[in-house]
Amino acid sequence: MPASVAAEVPPLQPTVPPRPSADAIAALIAELEPWLGERITTARGIRDQHAHDESWHRPAAPDAVCFPHTTEEVAAVVRACAAHRVPLIPYGVGTSVEGQVIAEHGGLSVDLSAMDAVVAVRPDDMDATVQPGVTRTRLNAHLRATGLFFSVDPGADASLGGMASTRASGTNTVRYGTMRENVLSLTAVMADGRIVRTGTRARKSAAGYDLTHLLIGAEGTLGIITELTVKLHGLPEAVSSAVVAFDTVGDAVAAVIASIQYGLPLARIELLDALAMAAVNRFSQLGYAEKPTLFLEFHGTHAGVKEQAETMAELCQEFGGSDFAWATREEERRKLWQARHDAAYAAKQLRPGTEFLATDICVPISRLAECIEATQADVKESGLVAPLLGHVGDGNFHLVVMVDRDDAQEVATLAAFNERLVERALAAGGTCTGEHGIGLGKRRYLEAEHGEGLAVMRTIKAALDPLGIMNPGKLV
Template identity: 80%
Template structure:
């Protein structure tokens, strides 16, 4: 099986104006005014938060039910029109860009929390529900949803891009926190994946096949997700180090000691400088760990004390502990604003946000080599990462009109990914593939990528589902 074999997703032509008119005529009885070709709405749905050039769809629709989504997909299949699912547009690798035109299916109005089952610690939501919306609804239950990618992403988008974030080291990614889904397939069939049971040995794992598929295999219209109990006590801290290696050695030691960290985040010296300027803070401008502990009051105290000893052993200093809610929110707000702070270092430029993930034992060497590469290239590229699981990010500022800077950036990004793959890692820990990282899929997966393409062709022979992405 050749990974170079043509896939219909690569060949699907942009639909003609007459085809779009026919599609709209077919769907107006179903959607009424909730389908539009208005230029402003189309352009708003033609980009995400990525570096990649925007491309607007030919039309946008706003379904309210699974049945409406199924009708939309059946009509698009009949007319051979590309279908691009859309959540809130916070993806990083161009997942929602309509490079071949087509119909954008905005699921934002499917935003109902269908049911919360506190006794089973799960909830069923529509795909347009955001994580903050669900957690607001859960306040009275003593439960919360754990996946926190930073942005207030929608559940459909988080599942489609296999999101993770700052809580992953303790609670897992979205993959570990979705029990079941309803998915509209490329021919309009509606299938259920998984169940509310916490384990199953019944057949192919369709649930995990759809998670991370980036809308190329179907549209998620409902999800049942795990919930977690709110901890009795929470303590946060920042700890500065002279070198990145000391911070990473501390993280490795904490994992080996079995300290049940809730969050372990790293920001390098440049990222800390950016945060200080952007958020008007006064942290030490050194490689810094952001830490959080969840548990009982006694357990959190014990965890924090043990972690403090490890930090000191590996050169940590400038401890800043936060136990009160307001202080903790300030600390984590600084972390969540790091990407925007990085962009403020070079106003007026454009920014490539990229990420890789490597085994934890390879993390220090990979980061140090990457920082040396950044310095040699003369790039401005603050580094931050979810180091508890080996994932780190760079926000690289460049002048897109400069051929030299663009060539430098392209070569740097290729070396970054080659370095991660050589270390036994992946080209993306959480941003996904979209249009931006398809070129690296064969190097990472080999014949596995050919298998992915075969699955795509089997389930979506017309190639209408989010063409040009992932496979």
């Protein structure tokens, strides 16, 4: 098509439906209740449970909640919602941090927690098929006797369906990858009720559009994931963890960059700044130095782990790293990493009674130190309380910003700070979100990051969900 003609054809725009009327909700429940029975409800307490996630965004309750048990039941629910123009919001365990499960436009919350079967584990192929309500800790408990594990660890005990929907990652990403790299295929119910199976269990394919990865990270705006086949990894023969403190964040990041350039296959490289360490010490009753600190983990053979750890220690010492604390016993390592995972909740103790906004920009590793240092200076100038932590091995860091949601001036200060943070990330060639997703919180930054790509996303959304019922108002 000539450019002049193409310019005259506007892209499809996704529809945002109006909040459903009481009559529409009543008609929907009348249609679904005969076969869902008590598994569909308008009880206020259950609706309130589904009105929020772990984010600071204000809750908004759905008009009803249902609890399907099978893919076919999900398909029937979607068809009924389409017929009555009622929005659907997929719900896992509510650990998202950008408002992905908040029912901004009302509708039906589709709680998939009862779909929690481990369908199959295939040790020879190192994969497993699960329903979306299976959590990562439950899957790994199920795998314990196989010598395999599922690697994606976002900290929270999230459901795998939710993790796929938000393209989650976490502390193991630097070695094992994100959900994007660890999902082989999906079963999903599309907006018209069709059941689609994407991909195969083969480790690669050149057959057609990659629908699997279209749905990963779509936040339930294109379809509802009802089954996943995921990659598994062999449990390492030996594991060793360490904590090492630095005088500055720049020194800590320089040590990380040196380790990556050296080719060390670290499994985890996490950074906590001095304020985050103070919060962790208080919350988890630890006694680490309250300085910028790296949390490290090494996987491999006993000899390999020993060599990696010794090399990393030498690299850290070149950049002023000190106070190495090693943990080789499993209970010590669990305590160490639990403290890291609890860092966001530890931060809440710094300002009791406030909410926290968890940011998660990601930049090229070479720009990480300057971006962190500029951000910390901005935090100080803004007068915010904002411990910093991050998966620095892949350039991703978070700020846990404590805020009084009822203080308009403080909220405005936070909004301006967050704007500058995202602008700083984009200017460095990075992204507004490394792993938390878009949800309600980061919609306004997508155009700056993607340009015309956002119009393409909106066209895909409008084509696959013309009624706009799939988690409306999120992402695009």
